[in-house]
Amino acid sequence: MQPAPPRHPHERTLLATIFVLNAIEFLQAGMIAFGAGPIMGGIGATPEEFTIVTAVYAVVAIAAISKQRWLVERMGWRLFIQVSAALFVAGAAVCASSGSFPQFLLGRAVMGMGGAAFMTSARLMINLMPPSPRRFLGIKVFASALAIGNALAPWFASIAVAQDSWPAIFVLLSVLASLAALLAGFCLPSDPAPDAQRTEAHPLQLVVMLGGALLSLYALQRATYDFYADALPLVLAILTGSAALLYFARHQYEHASPLLVLNRLFKPRYLAGLGLFTLCYVVLGANNTMLPVLMQRALGFPWEVIGQVQATGLMAALPAFWIMATILPKFPSPKKFYVAGFASLAACGILLARLSGEAGLWTHVAPAIAAYGVFIILVMATTAIQTFVDLQRDELAFAHGQQLKNMLSQFGLAAGTAGAALSLQWRTSEHVAVLARQFGSSGAAFSEAVDQLGGQFAASHGAQSAQMAVATLAQQLNQQAAMLSALDYFGFLAVFAVAAGLLMAVQRVLR
Structure with a gap:
């Protein structure tokens, strides 16, 4: 025994x-x-x-x-x-x-x-x-x-x-x-580490890194509001911040006793996993922005129902992980999990890109969110296992590798949020322009709709009924534009997921 x-x-x-x-x-x-x-x-x-x-x-x-x-x-x-x-x-x-x-x-x-x-x-x-x-x-x-x-x-x-x-x-x-x-x-x-095993503080380099991070992250976040008006200052801020971060990385790579042992992390498997982790956080940030836009602004459902649907869908990640954990010991190759994960993300994008204004949250949106939850756990959990294989016997490099991965997650979330918001601005403005031309204020359809709604508001708003009718039509136009913009985003997400799944099927680093 x-x-x-x-x-x-x-x-x-x-x-x-x-x-x-x-x-x-x-x-x-x-x-x-x-x-x-x-x-x-x-x-x-x-x-x-x-x-x-x-x-x-x-x-x-x-x-x-x-x-x-x-x-x-x-x-x-x-x-x-x-x-x-x-x-x-x-x-x-x-x-x-x-x-x-x-x-x-x-x-x-x-x-x-x-x-x-x-x-x-x-x-x-x-x-x-x-x-x-x-x-x-x-x-x-x-x-x-x-x-x-x-x-x-x-x-x-x-x-x-x-x-x-x-x-x-x-x-x-x-x-x-x-x-x-x-x-x-x-x-x-409770015991601290012996003095001989402690890393150095590097206060000046830490300030450089934080300054670069602040410039880059602030510019990414501000881009969601000011990019088209102030593109040049924002781009310069991102470039300056990125230069500071690259300087910090080079200093740490060459230093004999760094805050982060970057020279021991430059391994193909770790770098590939780091890039995939960051990509996953970009998707997380973008979807966290677009899912409420789709359900609340475009489909018009209340917050409480949206929260229930999103939570129920994302809970599919838990059984997906336990199934994965059962398969993993006997069949450890990660490619099948990557392909299945990105296939789930593609399914999420396809399902949401085909929605109509009459879509139900539980019947149409919840299954797509469940597929998204499966993507999160299959790809992120698999990457967590694969990324650190070459660092398992180097305790310091393993710890610093975890720190670097979670530091980059902050950038991934910010980039995903900014990218989704910029996409929403761009596509919404395009769709509003098209809808306004098709349903202009001088057209017969517009006048007919104003008269019909004005009649409905006459009893409760009297002389203000015409203004209420115009405001209602404008709200409907904006809601329709938000719907079309969300569909554009999820269509792109489906294409991206298919391409990423094919790439993970043929790559030879994480295997």
């Missing part, structure tokens, strides 16, 4: 900590993205000001993730998680009580300082388990938290928004972070 594989003395508590930390990451990102409109109304912020919140949070997140290993070496795992959770709770409390934009901005910055490294920490905690097949159980818990957190985020946010209580989003996050801190006290080691 073979001896039982070694186990962590507090394995169940450790797994619970991993689950809660990773779930917080996807819950907070999904809930705040879903509830952005009501939050802006509550704090009196314009969309442009909310752009600043997004950019500042991302920059603070990148700083926190880049220093995660450095801090753990000096504080120990237990204190690091507890202090991070305390900062996250403090920031959430500031956000929940916010009545103004500056207060909310401060709260999100503090939340980023504490919570940005939760996902990185959760993944690295799996390596606290003794080397054995039981580490795969940690991977299962980690991926399950991703699927469940990503699915429940729109549902929880829709409940809070429907009850006109958006601060409840931050109350829930505070409770979960407090639970993570409590669990960490029972299962995580």
Whole structure:
């Protein structure tokens, strides 16, 4: 009889900590993205000001993730998680009580300082388990938290928004972070690393990196509002920020004792996985923008129903992962999962690109979102396993590789959000122009529609009935333009997914 594989003395508590930390990451990102409109109304912020919140949070997140290993070496795992959770709770409390934009901005910055490294920490905690097949159980818990957190985020946010209580989003996050801190006290080691094993701080290079990140992310976010009017300043900001980031990367690559050991990460498998991860986050950012546009602005459904549909659809990721986890030990080749994942994304795009104005959420949209959820878990979970194969025996490179991957995720989300918003602006303006020409104010169809609607409004609005009729027609025109723009986006998504699936079928790096 073979001896039982070694186990962590507090394995169940450790797994619970991993689950809660990773779930917080996807819950907070999904809930705040879903509830952005009501939050802006509550704090009196314009969309442009909310752009600043997004950019500042991302920059603070990148700083926190880049220093995660450095801090753990000096504080120990237990204190690091507890202090991070305390900062996250403090920031959430500031956000929940916010009545103004500056207060909310401060709260999100503090939340980023504490919570940005939760996902990185959760993944690295799996390596606290003794080397054995039981580490795969940690991977299962980690991926399950991703699927469940990503699915429940729109549902929880829709409940809070429907009850006109958006601060409840931050109350829930505070409770979960407090639970993570409590669990960490029972299962995580408290000893800091020996002085000889600690990485250097590189404060000046960190400032250069953060300056480049701020310029690039702010320009990406602002592009969603000002690109066509101020394209040159935005492009210059992105180029300057990118140059600063490239300088930081070169310095770290050549330094003997860097903050991030980039020279040990330049392996074909890791770089290919890093690019695929970033691409997945671009899709996440773009779809998080376009799905509410389709369901709320184009189809006209209320927030609460949208949240239920989106959560139900995304929950398909969980059974998809458990099926994958069953197949993986016997048939580990990743290509089948990549092809199936991108095929699911293509199915999502095709289903949504064929919608009409009479489409039902449960019968037409929910199956497409379920296919999207399958894509998320199959491609991202497979990439998580494949990317770090060559780094498994290099503990420092593995940790820094995780940090770099999660730093780039912030750029991917921002790029996806900006790209989707720019696409929406461009296609909406094109469709509005076409619809206006077809249904112009001098046409007989327009006059007939105004007279018909005016008659309906006459009893309740009297002399204002004609103005109400024109306003109603303008709203219908904008809704139709939003519908056509969303269909254009999802049609492009289907084409992209097919091309990506074919590329993953023939590539020879991640295999």
